[in-house]
Amino acid sequence: MTGPTVLRFGVFFQGVNFSTVWTEPESGSQTDFESFRRVAQTAERGLFSAFFLGEGLRLREHLGALHQLDVAGRPDAQTQLAALAAVTERIGLVATQNTTYNDPLDLAHRLASLDLLSGGRAAWNVVTTDNAWTGENFRRGGYLDHADRYRHAEAVVVATKKLWDTWDAEIAASAAADAWTADTPSELVEVDTGHYRATGRSRLPQSPQGRPVIFQAGDSAEGRDFAARQADVIFSAHSAFDDAKAFADDIRQRTLKAGRPAGDVKIFPGQEFILADTDAEAEEKARWVRRKQVTPQTAIAFLENIWGTDLSAYDPDGPLPEIDPVQEVSGETRGAGFRAAQAKATADAWRERAAAESLSIRELVIRLNSGCGFVGSPSSVAATLQRYADAHVVDGFNITPWLIPSGLDDIVDTLVPLLQERGIYPTEYARDTLRENLGLASVGRTQEARRTA
Ligand SMILES: Cc1cc2nc3c(=O)[nH]c(=O)nc-3n(C[C@H](O)[C@H](O)[C@H](O)COP(=O)(O)O)c2cc1C
Known part of the structure; x- marks a missing residue:
């Protein structure tokens, strides 16, 4: 690899949890659209690749009460991101959605809708969700054990990609409503995970990025192998330099073993940034x-x-x-x-x-x-990031602001320009789609076909 990695940023809007400070006069609301708009537009001003939402399908209970450390007040990601698609132009919109409780064909359709609506900016952060109590929301009578959850997840992702890819690009390109029904535009796809069986076909043409980008979050050996086979990007919890390096080495080996080029899966650890004029x-x-x-x-x-x-x-x-x-x-x-x-x-x-x-x-x-997060003046933090870029241990960071909605302002205004001067941060959005802006290989026929058409 020549030259440093050009790092990219995402922002992880977390909702109520203990790492976001909601009690300051500047703190906004965790549910008002204004908070989301402000964060997403600031991120876009800073050329961030992605705006990222997690998923929590049930409030965590602990000792008979709601758990104080857990995330609450989090609107449904796809609904929220659809609204943000209308007030942003280039930033990617990442929805965390689990494979254990969502019905795959329905989920594929909703994600394809977001992708189409946003002009090819959608991503799916695939999680398996690790708790039985979430299952109580779904009347499924328990939930899958760890290995089964990943087997199920992979079958879901494989079927979903197939579903998205089978729409005939030529018919899609014609965009004529009658052409969609005159021919059969998509193939019938079977999903059989051992726990779930259904058949269906795509009802929507592909977006300009072909299909939503696949993120993955889940850290076990099974989770990492799953990502190595299926994901475009990993949202990791390994941000400290040595840990990030060990994680990247591990993922690259797994990716090679999965028959893909080592750098095919991009790595974005979550990270907090605390900036001030001086280090002290x-x-x-x-x-x-x-x-x-x-x-x-x-x-x-x-x-x-x-x-x-x-x-x-x-x-x-x-x-x-x-x-x-x-x-x-x-x-x-x-x-x-x-x-x-x-x-x-x-x-x-x-x-x-x-x-x-x-x-x-x-x-x-x-x-x-303490001890986690980048703490320092913008120039010190830029130097720290240069170390990551030189060593190719991450492709970017998914920033977790400690303050909403103004928590990205100093990063965008003071850190981003220094990173750009160092040549380790984009100076513009390369293109319109998330896939292109992340530097990912194109998928399917649509992206290239449309460009040359
Ligand atoms: C960085 C990160 C973010 C995650 N975000 C979510 C989330 O938003 N919603 C969710 O249900 N699970 C989330 N998970 C949990 C995964 O769904 C998974 O259940 C869990 O990590 C257990 O799998 P593992 O043993 O492979 O790590 C996240 C995991 C990681 C590592």
């Missing part, structure tokens, strides 16, 4: 942000994930509980960071650290959540 000011700001993120209640809820019991009687400014967790391994409703953690060992390690550094519960939780 940024460090101070980061300390302030952490205290806003980790409220006294958040600190207790964080510990309850591991202890598995009500700790509300404990003082967040006091020492860690002396009682042991009531569970060996943390359960499934505890959130991704805690799932299957060795509860007793984790509690012991946290107590040891708190004692050694004289930390209260809240201070410990703040420490546990």
Whole structure:
């Protein structure tokens, strides 16, 4: 590979969770369209590749109450992105949609609709969803185990791509309504996942990017192999340099093994940026942000994930509980960071650290959540990003703003120009579609055929 990677940015609008600060005077609403519009248009001003929404189909419950650390107030991604398509022109629109509970043919149609509506800017972030309680929304009588979920997911994605690809490009290009029915424009596709069986055909022509871009999020060996075979982009949780490098090496090997060129799957870790005029000011700001993120209640809820019991009687400014967790391994409703953690060992390690550094519960939780994110002046953070670009360990970052809706302003106004000066960030949108703007190979016939037509 010659020269540094040209990095790209996405923005992950998260909704209510503990990493976004919703209590400041500048904080907007997590549901008003204005917040989404402002973030998406700022991102587009900064030439971001993608605006990204997660999916949470049920509010997480913990100890009989709604879980304090979980995401709430999140509108349906496809509806939200369809509205954003109307007020943006170039930015990609990424909808997280799980394969376990969505019906594939219906999902394919809705994503194709978003792709068409947005002029070829849609992407599907494929997740499998890791919890049984979400299944309670769907009357399916439980949910699939881990390996089955990925087998099912792959069959769904393969069938969906086939469905999208079978629309006859010539008929699509004619765009004449009667031509759609005079001929059979699409083939009948069978989906058979072992758990689900259906047949159907595409009802829509392809968008200018051929079909929606496929993102993937899911970190197990099965998840990574699935991405290596099927995805265009991975949304990863590996942003620290060494971790990002190890992850990229692993994915490239898996991609080669899947018979694709090593760099075919782009990697975008989620990442928080905290900027200020100087490094010292940024460090101070980061300390302030952490205290806003980790409220006294958040600190207790964080510990309850591991202890598995009500700790509300404990003082967040006091020492860690002396009682042991009531569970060996943390359960499934505890959130991704805690799932299957060795509860007793984790509690012991946290107590040891708190004692050694004289930390209260809240201070410990703040420490546990510090150290991630890029903190510094724009020029320092630009230098950090140059290191990633030179070493080719990521293709970009999916930025998680700690403040909505103004959290991207300083990134766009101060960091992006410095990255452009360094030649490691785009200076314009290359083309109109997300696939092209991410530098992905074209798919199907439509994209090229249309360009030369
Ligand atoms: C970065 C990242 C983002 C994710 N976002 C979502 C999401 O928005 N909605 C969801 O239901 N699951 C989400 N997941 C969870 C995946 O659906 C998957 O169930 C989980 O990671 C377990 O699979 P794994 O064992 O392969 O990691 C996400 C996972 C990762 C790593």
